[in-house]
Amino acid sequence: MSITTTATRYREIATEFASVLASPSTEREREQRRIAVMCLPFFVLGTFAAFVPLVVMARMSVSADPFENAGYSLEAWRTLATDSTYLTVAWNTLWFAALTTIVSVALGVAISHALEKYSLPFENVLVAVLSFPIALPGIVVAFLIVTLLGRQGLVTNLAAVFTGQSAIDLATATTVTGLFIGYVYSLVPRSTMVLRGTYAEINTDAEEAARALGAGSIETFCHVTLPQIRPGVVAAIILTFRSALAIFGTVLVLGGLTVATVRINYEISVGFDSQLAGAIGVVYFLFILTFTFASLRFVETSVVEL
Amino acid sequence: MTRWQRMIRRFDPVGRRLVTAVVYAFLAFLTIPIVYTFVASFASSADGVLPSGFATLENWRVVMGYADYGVQTTVGRSLLFSAGIATGGTVVNLLVGVPIAYALTRYEFFARDWLNALAILPLVPGIVLGIAFLRAYPENASTSFGLVVGYALLKSPYMVLTVQSSFQSMDLRRIEESARSLGASWPRTFLTVILPNAKNGIVAGSIITWTLAAAEFNFTYMVYSQGPRPFSLFLFENINNAPFLQSAAAISIYFLIVVSAIVVLQFLGNRGFTTTTTNP
Numbered sequence: 355m356s357i358t359t360t361a362t363r364y365r366e367i368a369t370e371f372a373s374v375l376a377s378p379s380t381e382r383e384r385e386q387r388r389i390a391v392m393c394l395p396f397f398v399l400g401t402f403a404a405f406v407p408l409v410v411m412a413r414m415s416v417s418a419d420p421f422e423n424a425g426y427s428l429e430a431w432r433t434l435a436t437d438s439t440y441l442t443v444a445w446n447t448l449w450f451a452a453l454t455t456i457v458s459v460a461l462g463v464a465i466s467h468a469l470e471k472y473s474l475p476f477e478n479v480l481v482a483v484l485s486f487p488i489a490l491p492g493i494v495v496a497f498l499i500v501t502l503l504g505r506q507g508l509v510t511n512l513a514a515v516f517t518g519q520s521a522i523d524l525a526t527a528t529t530v531t532g533l534f535i536g537y538v539y540s541l542v543p544r545s546t547m548v549l550r551g552t553y554a555e556i557n558t559d560a561e562e563a564a565r566a567l568g569a570g571s572i573e574t575f576c577h578v579t580l581p582q583i584r585p586g587v588v589a590a591i592i593l594t595f596r597s598a599l600a601i602f603g604t605v606l607v608l609g610g611l612t613v614a615t616v617r618i619n620y621e622i623s624v625g626f627d628s629q630l631a632g633a634i635g636v637v638y639f640l641f642i643l644t645f646t647f648a649s650l651r652f653v654e655t656s657v658v659e660l
Numbered sequence: 661m662t663r664w665q666r667m668i669r670r671f672d673p674v675g676r677r678l679v680t681a682v683v684y685a686f687l688a689f690l691t692i693p694i695v696y697t698f699v700a701s702f703a704s705s706a707d708g709v710l711p712s713g714f715a716t717l718e719n720w721r722v723v724m725g726y727a728d729y730g731v732q733t734t735v736g737r738s739l740l741f742s743a744g745i746a747t748g749g750t751v752v753n754l755l756v757g758v759p760i761a762y763a764l765t766r767y768e769f770f771a772r773d774w775l776n777a778l779a780i781l782p783l784v785p786g787i788v789l790g791i792a793f794l795r796a797y798p799e800n801a802s803t804s805f806g807l808v809v810g811y812a813l814l815k816s817p818y819m820v821l822t823v824q825s826s827f828q829s830m831d832l833r834r835i836e837e838s839a840r841s842l843g844a845s846w847p848r849t850f851l852t853v854i855l856p857n858a859k860n861g862i863v864a865g866s867i868i869t870w871t872l873a874a875a876e877f878n879f880t881y882m883v884y885s886q887g888p889r890p891f892s893l894f895l896f897e898n899i900n901n902a903p904f905l906q907s908a909a910a911i912s913i914y915f916l917i918v919v920s921a922i923v924v925l926q927f928l929g930n931r932g933f934t935t936t937t938t939n940p
Contacts, residue, residue, distance in 0.1 A: 485932030
């Protein structure tokens, strides 16, 4: 098919679509118009609040002038590709997010298992407490970690009393360990909420049958429960990993490791290298986008929970 | 029974106790710093190992702006400002999130799954959106309008998910068909039959998006340049510069907001600060 006929064909489809939207004649067409109208506000917001700014940011990364989008220069991308600092930042971001995700999902499985199976007292209160950190901004989580592990922290002081060392030497809040604990603090509640949804749908008959046939509780978990919650575990890993990637405030306050979000902030606040910040932003956004859509093929979106 | 199975069996009685212990230990880890911060906000001295000199409202007076000294920004003005912006963001989220949640739940259409993923997953981290806004809308990024639009985009997935969860528990097709067969037009059906039935989910979604937007930090920190200081930056200033007890009081204000939100959500049928609604 030649280009002109393809173009004509598309124009025909567009004209038809427009006429359906303007004056629908069948119920099916009316339904299509309803769908279009109901999705429209989202498209408007998505266009002006996400698409346009992101395109401008991509343009910013190749701008010759740091203060406005003018001229073209690939300097920022060259730096990004050749300077090993950025390779380290990427590696830090990935391994740290991956490690905290694995730990958070493992803890999430334990917690949602206990909540679903053990009928713990005051379950409602426990769930409410567990969901509390979802509402906390990263900077507040950082503060809470400092109250535990900072120089005047509770755990630090306790350790100082027992070991006789000075509290200042024992403070770990601003090290990578403190950061790790901060990540886990904000990620476990998210992974648990995803897993709780899956746990609620487990077919308990199979578990009871396994127990009746003589399987122990650990065997039942490994061979009967785990295969059933596997989709939830995969979804929890994906969603927790995405949340971990976006963390900024916690690292800004605690330090300990340079991850991509903090590096973007550094490029802007030290020397205002807006092109480089834009370039990191583009890579970062594209990574999250690709990761999300590539991994969504493994899960049902119905298990998504935030 | 193999040797391996026998070995595993020996751990069975321990397993349950171990998991329970992990759960309680983790809950303690979550709760202790929160409670400690709240309690410390009423102390008058943080010189010792533990805060001492209870109970005084001095720290609260300072952050509330009733003392003659303290941080430059007081909570009253910044919280009011952020509450206004968050309300604006929530209104935009209602207009954007409720219709698309309905379309995605009720209808089958081209690329529905892709659109669903876009609507329920936050794809742009706040910090990236922040630098993008700075260049795309240099005049407006840090104005109230810019913040409202930014918050609306960042928090819309929470609205869509919560409302969707409510819609999913209703038989939308039947409700719609019954109302239509009784003579109601489609818009009337949607506004007077569908929406009132999903009321709990819509209110819950509004509370969640409002609370998150009121303390949004990453995007705000990136775009802020002048004008009234948003609440999250007030918190940041306290965490970075203020004495410990005073920061504790500042943060406790936000704790009170979250606790109130969770209590209301509980009444609406949400279990905690989550997007899952269980319709009565």
